[in-house]
Amino acid sequence: MSFRTNWYINSHEAQRAGLSHKFTCEIAYPEFLRRVLVQEIAAGFNDRRSGRGETTRIRGTPRLLAVLVPDGLPQFWEIARKVAPDRIVLRDETKQDIPFEETALTQQARAHLRTINGLFQRHLIDLRLPDSGYADLHLHRKSEESFFDLSRFVLHRTFNNACLIRPNARPEGSRFYGAW
Known part of the structure; x- marks a missing residue:
């Protein structure tokens, strides 16, 4: 997750999704943390002097999964061929x-x-x-x-x-x- 304002201005992904820095970093992310829907795996940083930085790494919690998929994960079936191509x-x-x-x-x-x-x-x-x-x-x-x-x-x-x-x-x- 990026906390850099410029990423939200210049990123095609953020623009397509309609994300803004204020909403994502100041409203949604703190609320997700407060509700224990995500956990921070590695804190990011931005060193303006050197121009170096790391993106904050987050992971969804089982609680987030329960919100997104209330009936549990869908069941998947194996796809296989049962007949020869010239039977x-x-x-x-x-x-x-x-x-x-x-x-x-x-x-x-x-x-x-x-x-x-x-x-x-x-x-x-x-x-x-x-x-x-x-x-x-x-x-x-x-x-x-x-x-x-x-x-x-x-x-x-x-x-x-x-x-x-x-x-x-x-x-x-x-x-x-x-x-x-």
Whole structure:
């Protein structure tokens, strides 16, 4: 924290925040100290003769944290990828996954998936969600083990009707899944 008047006059940060020396140093800071919202870690000084000085170092107290975040710190979830960037799934008529061998068709489908998912990786695609929305989403989670990923934009491709294992079959019923 700077007690120098010139910092408040010349600082773009102070001007953008609308801070003045009088308010910050003579009103707000002493009041924060009186209410034990901050503590001084290292006292600053300004030697006008030598032009040397140090900035006063302050730290917020647990009491300040309780004022700023009355419900406690928000919970954060680990963001991880659950699927490979070129995952292909084949399902039968009963929607059960079935194994299949690599063919020219599956290689082409994987190449397309890598292209699409690579595009998603290179560009910021985000879900705009206000802070209040995170709490709502947390309440709707099925269990603590359920996976939650707001940056989920890796697609996988699912083929239906076992078209990948029939000779000379055209891919039908294919869908892209996985991204929010």
